[in-house]
Amino acid sequence: MDIRKKALTKSIWVFHVSAGSCNNCDIEIFDCFTPRFDVERLGIQLAGSVRHADALLITGVINKKTIPIVKKIYEQAPKPCMVIACGICANSQHMFRFGYNVEKPLDKILPVDVYIPGCPPKPEAIISGIVKLIDKLKKGK
C-alpha cells in the first residue's frame, strides 16, 4: 500500500468546492460539522485552503464558467488528492444536463473516487461516503 495513501486514512481534511450548486448539498455538508453529526470527532475536518486538503468535496453541476476554476483548484491540491462528487448534480448533472451552460459531468473533468447520490444527500449519506473512501484507501485500490 502506498504510504501516502495510508496517511490519508486516519484523518481526512476536505476542501469544499461549490461549483454551481443550489446550496442544499453545501448546507448539508456544513451540517455534518455541527453538533448533531459532528464529524470532527472522526478526524474529518474542513480545510481552509485547498493546499491543506486531502480530498475535494465537489457539489453542483459544473458549468462553463467554473470548469477552468475547478481544474485549477485540483491542480493546486497536494497529491494524492481524492475527489468526492457530492450530490446528484455532481454525479450526473441531474435535471440540468440539457442546459446550454452545462457541458460535461464532473467525472469527465476530474478523476472521481466516490459518488454520493441524493438531492441533497443527508448528512448520514455524506459521512457514509467518506467512510467508503477510507475503506477504498485501506484496500489500496
Add this chain to the structure above:
Amino acid sequence: MSHKIIVPIGPYHPLQDEPEFFQLYVEGEKVVDIDIIIGYNHRGIEKLSESKHFDQVPFLVERICGICSSSHPYAYCLAVENILGGEINIVPEKALYIRTIIDELQRIHSHLLWLGLAGHFIGYNTVWMWAWKYREPVLDMFEMVTGNRNNYAMFKIGGVRRDIKDEDIPLLRKMLDELLPAVDLFRGAVMDDPVIKMRLKDVGTLTYQQAVDWCVVGPTARASGVNIDIRRDDPYGVTERLDWNVILEKDGDIFSKTIVRILELYESISIIRQSLDKMPKSGVIDAEVKDIPEGEGIGRVEAPRGECFHYIKSDGTNQPVRHKVRSPSFMNVASDKVSAVGGTISDATITLAAVDPCYCCTERVAVINKINNRKVMNGWDLVKLSQEKTLKLKEGYHGRPK
C-alpha cells in the same frame, strides 16, 4: 498618496453557498470601492424551464436556491394560478394553510442558518454551533411533513402534494414550543451582549434613502426602515387572516438587520401556531388543475431574503413560453457597494454577510498587492482578522474599570 490594493473575495470558498466574486479596493485598512462579479452559478434555469411542462417546473425552480426551496416553487405556482384566476379562487382551503406553514418553517430555518454563520464571522463560534443545533429540529419537522430535509417538493399548481396528518400536529406544536426558548436565548445573546453591540452597531450602515435607491428588499430593507413585506402588501396563502406584525428597524446597520431577523423568528413561530389552530381538519389538498389557458401571470412571495418574483407566459400548450425569475439576493448584494465602502477590511466580512447573500465567499479571500500581484493574505487570515477584532473589543470591555 497611499497605494490601492485589490482584495479579491471568491469565487470559491470552503464553507457553503454559491460562488460569487467580490473585489474590494482597499487603502490601508479602509475599503474605498467594491466590484461584484456574479455568474459562477449560472445553470440556465429560465431556459430549461421553457422546455419542461408546467407540472415539472416546480421541481426545477426548487433547485434555484436550496435555502429558499419553498419560495421559488410557491412564487411559480402563484404565477400560474394568476393565469388561472388567482390563488384564493383555485387552491383548496386546507392547502392554503399547508402552504403558509411550509413557507414560514422555511423562514425559521433560513434565519437560524444566517444567525449561525454571522456568529461564526465575528468570532462567536458558540452562536454558530447553537444556531445550527436548534435548526435541526426544524429540519426534522420538514422531514416529518414533506419527507425530505431540504428540497420539499410540496408545491404543485392548484394545491400541495402532501397533507399534514392530524397525528403530526401535536408533535409539530411540541417542537415549536421547544424552539421558543432557543430563540429567546439568541435574542438575549445578541441584544444584551456588549461586544456584539460594539461590533455590529454603526457598521455597514444602509440609510433609508440608500435602501430605496438600491432597491433592496426583505429584512435588509426593513432594517433600514423601508416598510415592505409581500406577505402584507400582496397577501398570499392565509397570512392576511392571521395576526402578525411586520418587524421594522430604523438604523440600517448590521445590528438592526440581526434584530429584524431574530424578531421575525417569533412572528414565524406565531404564524405557524395560528395556522395549525385554524387549519381545517379534513378536506382536499389539490384542485387537480388540468389545462393552463393562454395568458401572462406573476407571482410574488416574501422569501427569507426578500421579494421573490416569477413571471410566466403561457400560449395554451403544456409548456411555459417565457419564465422570468427575479430573486431577492440579486438586489441585496448590489447594496454592498454602499454599505461596505468606507468600512474597514475586518468589518467587510460581516458587512458582505449581513445582506444574507451567498456570503461564505469571504472565506476564500486573498489580498493581492496590485503592483506585483503577490498574495499577502488569504481567506482565513481575513476571518481571523475579524475574529481578532472581536477579541480585542472583548478584552477592552472587560478590562475597563466601571
